[in-house]
Amino acid sequence: MNPLYPIEWAVAWLMVKFHALLSVFMEPDSGVTWVFSIVGLTVVVRTLIIPLFVRQIRASRSMQMVSPELQAVQKKYKGKTDQESRQKMAEETMAIYKEAGASPFSSCLPVLLQMPIFFGLFRVLFYKLPEAADGAPFGPLSTELARSARSSTILGDVTIANSFLKPGDGGTVTMVLAGIIIACMCAVTFFTQKSLTMKNMPKASLEGPMASTQKMMLYMLPFIYVITGPGMPIGVLIYWLTTNVWTFGQQAIVIRATPTPGSDAEKERQARINAKREKKGLEPLDFTPPKKISAEPEPEAPIRVQPTKGKGGKKLTDEEKLERARALRAKAAEERRRAQEAAGEAPAPSPGSNPLNKGAKKKRKK
Incomplete structure (x- = not known):
């Protein structure tokens, strides 16, 4: 039994239903009507997998954010090929994924889910449509509808069942149309990966395995389209182009709404927010994270006596070294006090104002 039969049946049913809906205000036997039926099928499929797409975006963002940590783990175990090091590296990598809620396989879910639908549509247009037109109807695809889809033309004599390698009556026009659609698919995919995905990656993530994978995808996907596209029917290419455009827009x-922190996309969003505030006469927002200033005084560091020399190159005595260290410490305490006053906080008591310190000084003098 054909495992794709339920998917093929569902694909044919959706095409027929959209064709019936569009036939209310469009020519039923027009190739354009069947093209929009395929576009409607694509919209339904992509709408159903929106939750998976959102999950893919989140997973991709998490992968981008943990990329610097993954690079650190790889550097840590670089050159170590023993079994114990490999196991520890795998454990630390999985711990990073778990803590960030990232998964390297989540980004593949929408593509994997669409593959059966893609092959189902391919089989309907390549096999079921000619068979139904010859008198063997397939589910909701009757002989009459199949003949309409098979004979209705898009441009010249081009039908949705023709392909670059099997142009049919369309001849050169079919090949040119298929080539244009394949070129558009490559351009949309490249622009999506280059201008959107890379722009949404923090600078720390533009290096390492994650960035290398993204750069590889820039050229691999268009290459796959060029290799496989010529054998696909025009209807399948239209589905492919529509889903690529949908992915770009989505x-x-x-x-634009939720960019990755630290990316160029986030900077552009912040600039748009401040531009809108400026038009309304409001002050721009400062998106720089504030530096925390502790209200508690820092503990005094122990006096470190280091071998130093005076101005004339003469070695300092122990008493002179201590006096110099106390002076440096008092200067640091004064700088902390001024910083706290500038921040509007109550200054901590300086070491010189502590009565215990005064008593200690008197004892030293004695």
Whole structure:
């Protein structure tokens, strides 16, 4: 039994339903009507997997954020090939993933989920449509509808069942149209990866395995389209292009609304917020995280006596070394007090004002 049969049946059912809906105000036997039926099918599929897409974005963001930590682990065990080191490296890597809630496989879920639908549509257009047109209807795809889809043209004599390698009656026009669609698929995918995904990565994540994978995908996906696209029917290429455009738009919206902290996309969002505030006559917001100043006085560091020399190159005595160390410590305490006053906090009592210190000084003088 064909494992894709339920998916093929569902794909054919959706195409037929969208065709019936569009036929109310469009020509039923027009190739454009069947093209929009495939676009409608794509919209339904992508809408159903929106939760998975959101999960993919979150997983990708988490992977980007932990990239510096993963690089540190790899540097830690660089050159160590023994079994114990490899095991520890794997354990530390998995601990980082678990703590950040990241998974290297979550980003593949939407693609993996669409693959059966993609192959189902391919089989419907490549096999079921000609069979149904020849008198063997397939589920909701009747012989009459199949003949309409098979004979209705998009441009010249091009139908949704033609392909670059099997142009049919369309000939050169089919090949040119298929080439244009494949080129658009490559351009949209490249622009999505380059201008959106890379822009949403923090600078610390632009190096290392995660960035290398992203850069590889920039060229691998267009290459896959060029290799596999010519054998695909025009209808499948339209589905592929529509889902790529959907991914671009959906990803642009998500990145614009919730960019990754520390990325260029976040800086652009902050600039847009301040531009809107400026138009309203409001002061711009400072997105720089504030530095915390502790209200409690820092503990005094123990006096460290180091071998130093005076101005003339003469060695200092122990008493002179102690006096110099006390002076440096008093200067540091004064600087802390001024910083606290500038921050609007109550200054901590200086070491010189402590009665115990005064008593200690008197004892030393005696």
